[in-house]
Amino acid sequence: MSFRQIASAHHRENSRFHSGLPEGWNRDRFRQLCVCYAQIRGASAQCIRTFEIIIDMISPCAFRDPSQEPFCYARQETLIAGRGVTDRTIHNHERELEKIGLIERRLGANGARCKRKRLGLFLTPALNLFPEMLDVDVQYRSEKKEHDALRGDRSRLYRYVKHSLAVLHSLPCPSEEVEGMMVEFRSWPRSDKLKYLSLDELRAHVQAAHNLWKRTEGHVAKRGEISGGPEAGIGSHIQDQIEEEILSCNADGEATMPAAEASEPICSGSGPHSPAHCLESNHPAGTEPRKAQKLPRVNNRVLYELASTELRMHIDIAGGGEQNSCPSLYAIETGVWSRLSEIGTNVSAWLTAIDRLTIMGAILAGVITDARLSDPKLPPVVNPGGYLRGMVKADERGELNLISSFIGLLARRAREEEDGQRQDHKNRI
Structure with a gap:
C-alpha cells in the first residue's frame, strides 16, 4: 500500500478527544511531521506556511494535555502576516488543511473566531491522525531513498552503456543489433526527468537499462569482435592500465575514453540535456582537464x-x-x-x-x-x-x-x- 493510499485509507468523523503527543514529542517536532504529511498530500508551499503560522499560535502544552484541545482563534488578517495574500487565499488554505485532515474549522457566523466561545481552527484531527502520519512519513522516506538509489544506478548504467556502444560502433561493420541497441539507448529519458517518474516507472526503466547493459557487455566480450581483446578469464572492463586509459566520468561530466572511442559516434544529439554538474552531462568543450x-x-x-x-x-x-x-x-x-x-x-x-x-x-x-x-x-x-x-x-x-x-x-x-x-x-x- 502506497503512502497516498495509507493517507486516504480511512475517512472518519473528527473526534473532539485526543491522547496527546507521545513521550519525546513536542509541538515543534509534531509541526515538522504535519508539514511533511501536508507536502506528501500535495499542499502548496503557501498553504503549508499558513499551517505553520496557525500551529505556532497555539500553546505547546495543549498538544500534550488530553484535557485540552489545541486551537487557534486568530483572525484571518493575523494569519496573512504581511505575506501579500488575500482573505480568500487564507480561506482556501483553511479548507485545504481541513480536507487533508490536519484541522477542523469550528467557526461562528461569518467565520467568527473567539477564545472565550472556543471558536477557531482546531488541530485535534491532526493529533488523532498521528499514527497514520508516522506510517506515511516512514514509507515516504523509504521510497525516496530507493528512488535516489535507482537514479544513481541509472547514472552509472548510462556511462557504461555509452562506453560499450561507442566500442561496438567503432567496429568496421556494426551489426543491426548494435544499431537497435543504440536506438534504445537514445530513447532513455533525460536524467533531469527521472525525478518525475514514479517509483514503479523508475524501477522498470532501470531494469530495462540494466538489461541493455548486459547485452552490450555480451557483445563487447565476444572473442575476436574487438582487436586486442581482453585477456583470458578477465572481464571486458579490465583496468590493467594507469588512469589515463580508464573510462572516467566525474560530477562535472568530464568523460575520458580510450582512443578507439574518441569520436563517440553515438553521442551526437543523444546525450541528456541535464544540469552542468550532472553525472551524465557531457563536459563543456574547451575546458582543460585537471591533472589526474x-x-x-x-x-x-x-x-x-x-x-x-x-x-x-x-x-x-x-x-x-x-x-x-x-x-x-x-x-x-x-x-x-x-x-x-x-x-x-x-x-x-x-x-x-x-x-x-x-x-x-x-x-x-x-x-x-x-x-x-x-x-x-x-x-x-x-x-x-x-x-x-x-x-x-x-x-x-x-x-x-x-x-x-x-x-x-x-x-x-x-x-x-x-x-x-x-x-x-x-x-x-
Missing part, C-alpha cells in the same frame, strides 16, 4: 580480492547475486558505493571523491576506506565519510598517494592469507 591522480595498475580481479567480505557481498549483489571473482567495473563501482553508504558515508562525499579522483580513484579510495575499518594495526575509523573526504583533501594538497595505500593493502591481504593458511595447517595437525 596517478593510480596503480589494477584489474577487476585484484580489486575483488582486496575487498572485504562485506564489500564483496555488495559487489556480488550488484553483479547479479552470484559470486564472481572477476566482476564488471559497474558491479564494483555500485558495490563500493553501497558499502560506503552502509557504513555511514554521505552521497556528497562519494560524488566529491569521483569529481576529484575520477571513478577509478574513487573506487580505490572506497576500497581502502572500507579496509581501514577492520585494520587491527591502526586506530579505528570513527567516521568513514570523513576519512574519504580526508583523502580528497589530501589530493587537493598534493599529498595523496593511492599507489602507496594500494601496496599497503596488498601486503595486508597477503599477511592475512598467510595467517589463514598457517591456522588451517594447525587445525589439520
Whole structure:
C-alpha cells in the first residue's frame, strides 16, 4: 500500500478527544511531521506556511494535555502576516488543511473566531491522525531513498552503456543489433526527468537499462569482435592500465575514453540535456582537464580480492547475486558505493571523491576506506565519510598517494592469507 493510499485509507468523523503527543514529542517536532504529511498530500508551499503560522499560535502544552484541545482563534488578517495574500487565499488554505485532515474549522457566523466561545481552527484531527502520519512519513522516506538509489544506478548504467556502444560502433561493420541497441539507448529519458517518474516507472526503466547493459557487455566480450581483446578469464572492463586509459566520468561530466572511442559516434544529439554538474552531462568543450591522480595498475580481479567480505557481498549483489571473482567495473563501482553508504558515508562525499579522483580513484579510495575499518594495526575509523573526504583533501594538497595505500593493502591481504593458511595447517595437525 502506497503512502497516498495509507493517507486516504480511512475517512472518519473528527473526534473532539485526543491522547496527546507521545513521550519525546513536542509541538515543534509534531509541526515538522504535519508539514511533511501536508507536502506528501500535495499542499502548496503557501498553504503549508499558513499551517505553520496557525500551529505556532497555539500553546505547546495543549498538544500534550488530553484535557485540552489545541486551537487557534486568530483572525484571518493575523494569519496573512504581511505575506501579500488575500482573505480568500487564507480561506482556501483553511479548507485545504481541513480536507487533508490536519484541522477542523469550528467557526461562528461569518467565520467568527473567539477564545472565550472556543471558536477557531482546531488541530485535534491532526493529533488523532498521528499514527497514520508516522506510517506515511516512514514509507515516504523509504521510497525516496530507493528512488535516489535507482537514479544513481541509472547514472552509472548510462556511462557504461555509452562506453560499450561507442566500442561496438567503432567496429568496421556494426551489426543491426548494435544499431537497435543504440536506438534504445537514445530513447532513455533525460536524467533531469527521472525525478518525475514514479517509483514503479523508475524501477522498470532501470531494469530495462540494466538489461541493455548486459547485452552490450555480451557483445563487447565476444572473442575476436574487438582487436586486442581482453585477456583470458578477465572481464571486458579490465583496468590493467594507469588512469589515463580508464573510462572516467566525474560530477562535472568530464568523460575520458580510450582512443578507439574518441569520436563517440553515438553521442551526437543523444546525450541528456541535464544540469552542468550532472553525472551524465557531457563536459563543456574547451575546458582543460585537471591533472589526474596517478593510480596503480589494477584489474577487476585484484580489486575483488582486496575487498572485504562485506564489500564483496555488495559487489556480488550488484553483479547479479552470484559470486564472481572477476566482476564488471559497474558491479564494483555500485558495490563500493553501497558499502560506503552502509557504513555511514554521505552521497556528497562519494560524488566529491569521483569529481576529484575520477571513478577509478574513487573506487580505490572506497576500497581502502572500507579496509581501514577492520585494520587491527591502526586506530579505528570513527567516521568513514570523513576519512574519504580526508583523502580528497589530501589530493587537493598534493599529498595523496593511492599507489602507496594500494601496496599497503596488498601486503595486508597477503599477511592475512598467510595467517589463514598457517591456522588451517594447525587445525589439520
